[in-house]
Amino acid sequence: MVHDRIAVVDFGGQYAHLIATKIRRLKVRAEILQPEDSITTFEGFKGIILSGSPALSSFDEDAAYNKGIFDLPIPILGLCFGHQEIAKHYGGQVQHTKREYGPARLKLHGKSPVFAGLGERETVWMSHGDSVTALPAGFEEIASSGGEDGGAVNHNAAIADETRKRYGFQFHPEVDDTVHGDEMLSNFAIGICGCRSDWTTDNFIEERSALLREEVGNRDVFLLVSGGVDSTVCAVLLGRALGPERVHLLHIDNGLMRKNESATVLEEFGKRGFGDNLHFVDASERFLSNLAGVTAPEEKRRIIGDTFLDVYADEVAGLSLDGCVLAQGTIYPDTIETGGTKRADVIKTHHNRVPAVQKMIAEGLVVEPLSELYKVEVREVGEKLGLPDELVWRHPFPGPGLGIRLLCSDGRAPSLPEGAESKLMAFTDGSGMEGAFLPIRSVGVKGDLRSYEYPVMVWGEVKHGSLEEFASRLYSEVPGVNRCVLDLQGKGFKDAKPVAAGVTRERLDLLREADYAVMDILRRRGLYSKVWQCPTVFLPLEIDGRKGEFCIIRPVLSERAMTARPALPARDVLEELRDAAISIGGINGIALDLTTKPPGTIEWE
Numbered sequence: 001m002v003h004d005r006i007a008v009v010d011f012g013g014q015y016a017h018l019i020a021t022k023i024r025r026l027k028v029r030a031e032i033l034q035p036e037d038s039i040t041t042f043e044g045f046k047g048i049i050l051s052g053s054p055a056l057s058s059f060d061e062d063a064a065y066n067k068g069i070f071d072l073p074i075p076i077l078g079l080c081f082g083h084q085e086i087a088k089h090y091g092g093q094v095q096h097t098k099r100e101y102g103p104a105r106l107k108l109h110g111k112s113p114v115f116a117g118l119g120e121r122e123t124v125w126m127s128h129g130d131s132v133t134a135l136p137a138g139f140e141e142i143a144s145s146g147g148e149d150g151g152a153v154n155h156n157a158a159i160a161d162e163t164r165k166r167y168g169f170q171f172h173p174e175v176d177d178t179v180h181g182d183e184m185l186s187n188f189a190i191g192i193c194g195c196r197s198d199w200t201t202d203n204f205i206e207e208r209s210a211l212l213r214e215e216v217g218n219r220d221v222f223l224l225v226s227g228g229v230d231s232t233v234c235a236v237l238l239g240r241a242l243g244p245e246r247v248h249l250l251h252i253d254n255g256l257m258r259k260n261e262s263a264t265v266l267e268e269f270g271k272r273g274f275g276d277n278l279h280f281v282d283a284s285e286r287f288l289s290n291l292a293g294v295t296a297p298e299e300k301r302r303i304i305g306d307t308f309l310d311v312y313a314d315e316v317a318g319l320s321l322d323g324c325v326l327a328q329g330t331i332y333p334d335t336i337e338t339g340g341t342k343r344a345d346v347i348k349t350h351h352n353r354v355p356a357v358q359k360m361i362a363e364g365l366v367v368e369p370l371s372e373l374y375k376v377e378v379r380e381v382g383e384k385l386g387l388p389d390e391l392v393w394r395h396p397f398p399g400p401g402l403g404i405r406l407l408c409s410d411g412r413a414p415s416l417p418e419g420a421e422s423k424l425m426a427f428t429d430g431s432g433m434e435g436a437f438l439p440i441r442s443v444g445v446k447g448d449l450r451s452y453e454y455p456v457m458v459w460g461e462v463k464h465g466s467l468e469e470f471a472s473r474l475y476s477e478v479p480g481v482n483r484c485v486l487d488l489q490g491k492g493f494k495d496a497k498p499v500a501a502g503v504t505r506e507r508l509d510l511l512r513e514a515d516y517a518v519m520d521i522l523r524r525r526g527l528y529s530k531v532w533q534c535p536t537v538f539l540p541l542e543i544d545g546r547k548g549e550f551c552i553i554r555p556v557l558s559e560r561a562m563t564a565r566p567a568l569p570a571r572d573v574l575e576e577l578r579d580a581a582i583s584i585g586g587i588n589g590i591a592l593d594l595t596t597k598p599p600g601t602i603e604w605e
Helices: 016-025 067-071 081-089 181-192 201-216 229-242 261-270 284-291 297-318 332-336 355-362 375-384 420-428 467-477 505-524 571-584
Strands: 005-009 029-033 047-050 076-079 093-108 121-134 140-146 153-161 166-169 221-224 247-253 278-282 325-327 433-437 442-446 449-460 481-487 496-498 536-539 541-543 549-553 587-593
Touching: 005 016, 016 029, 016 181, 047 081, 047 181, 067 081, 076 081, 081 093, 081 121, 081 153, 081 166, 093 153, 121 140, 121 153, 166 181, 201 229, 201 375, 221 229, 221 297, 229 247, 229 261, 229 375, 247 261, 247 297, 261 278, 278 297, 284 297, 284 505, 420 433, 420 449, 420 467, 442 481, 449 467, 467 481, 505 536, 505 549, 505 571, 541 549, 541 587, 549 571, 571 587
Parallel strands: 005 029, 005 047, 047 076, 076 166, 221 247, 221 325, 247 278, 449 481, 549 587
Antiparallel strands: 093 121, 093 140, 140 153, 153 166, 433 449, 442 449, 481 587, 496 541, 536 549
């Protein structure tokens, strides 16, 4: 079936695929294209959306791209950076202005079809430092922002040339914080571009199955299965497309799994008809030996990815499957956070994007059936394929497993940014809260760029606003902070020191028990299905002379893992989590992560 299509031009950051996802939710096919792609690549599309990025400016040298797209006789919608580029291309002016971040009130002018069905005032999400200050000939202002309660009016928040069907939004309709952003995108894709709503999950399964048969040909496929949603759906989709007899599954116990994980995985896949094609290897000693003494997050990820491939190669050779194709359950966030496009920053390297895998991809030896999808779409595919809810809706678990939830240290405290401690004291003064830096760094994301900064632990009772609001102000105003955690014991600390610690079986076994206790409480309390994910993390810290592991619980709410908010359980649940963790032994403290994404990633490494 031939679908009407919208091209989303990826100018970097994490927004391009979010736009594509929102278009696909309208049952319209969306495809990601690069700004340098030839004009022939755009043939057959019904419209184009130019993405934005907080990390890109119209004044950057990196903003060079194929301007021929503006000559195409199809509608174009530009968002943020794309909005500014439309204005510049047709003769308008863009200038550096006061930065505008977060919610804004939009006032609509006129009756543009891109705003059909909306009210005179709309709440939208802004994230920019440049603005359109003069319109090109043929364009008109169709919305402004601000101007309420005597405030300044920000002109040209949305512009249009209805004759040429060129539209620009300074704001981001693709984020959920723009209240009627979905309707705006629908007005463009369906109303203005005339796209039919005929791209569904059923279509995806049939079309992806046909493409798999073409890509794989007569070869067999070999897939590493962790038991997570992505690899499970990938396995069943491969079995449907090629026949289960041509799909070989390998589950590797890397020593970084959750408690009883491998036994559960083997039992579940045994029920799916893969029979003798289901293989298992316990490579835990090999992984742990390779990780011995390693403390840097990126090095750990690389070693885990390389070791997976080494074990895979050995198993393929032993099973006489040298001519097979490697399949991976890669989804979109894996590629974008690894710098999968020219303008995307490396936030963290995923094990399925290490250099050896990249080389295999270039040689045509890898198939990734789910690489265009977000987790929510993978789950929809899983439901259509008949998988049970307990598999489809289990919490995401990273490929490197507990290896990235077990933080490591060489025992030396990293240096804080100059003035950070005094700014923290000034920030907490009068707030009802006390706080202190934890002497260890974790991975975060700020402005679509990787950060490697510090958590601050707080305790007390916040006087004004909520804990989440307090945390948001803290990591916005205090330098060097990308996380805020709440001490669940309520007493804080006077002295915290990093302890030299690596990835060891003893530490992992203790983390497995703590993780198992947290998951058990969430299930018993009916909270497991209400949160997106809940990593349990260990920090190698000595707290006020107490040895052991400092435990972080990180429950989050999300839909696509590109952004996330902390889930804040009721006080009695927090007390149960605290008591359960401390009773395990070997844990010297416990805190709840209050951080949004951004600036913190969902995982800590």
